[in-house]
Amino acid sequence: QKEVEQNSGPLSVPEGAIASLNCTYSDRGSQSFFWYRQYSGKSPELIMFIYSNGDKEDGRFTAQLNKASQYVSLLIRDSQPSDSATYLCAVNLGRSGYALNFGKGTSLLVTP
């Protein structure tokens, strides 16, 4: 059984701080890693993806991947109350296709 694990939270950070969201996965053969944001009552929205070890930055978001440790993280700089949502980590499910295996998500609360 391929697992994607996330701390359910809630993770509470003050406005302007850095929020750090973590994810571990069990399948060493995983190649593609994604972060989605889901607001209450809405569908998941793709934030960013990462394939290679190291960091990938996109605006206030930085994804970090460490395949040796089977660990993916998402950093949100200068957190805003509008960032309050559930953040879902996802990993490619198989060797072919685009299907994803999702973690259960971490709830983030950014307090003014």
Add this chain to the structure above:
Amino acid sequence: KAGVTQTPRYLIKTRGQQVTLSCSPISGHRSVSWYQQTPGQGLQFLFEYFSETQRNKGNFPGRFSGRQFSNSRSEMNVSTLELGDSALYLCASSLLAGGQFFGPGTRLTVL
């Protein structure tokens, strides 16, 4: 470009009935995947279609089935509905390996 659309947005059915949900992917996207989302289990993969062929399948019973048409639109069907099938059903489309884009979902309630 228009996003992924799903119809209907809400459905109420009773146990034993069957239901068909529809998804239209983003124009040009040939891969369509379906997911079930519940508070307890989170987002779980149902199946993926690409060029009218099922490419991947999750661990759901045979009551759950799907298909894809030549225009990439997809339908999923659930037969003999059970109370536990109440969930948000999400469709997602992909062009390349850069992630899937989700529709608004269909909220199914089974009474």
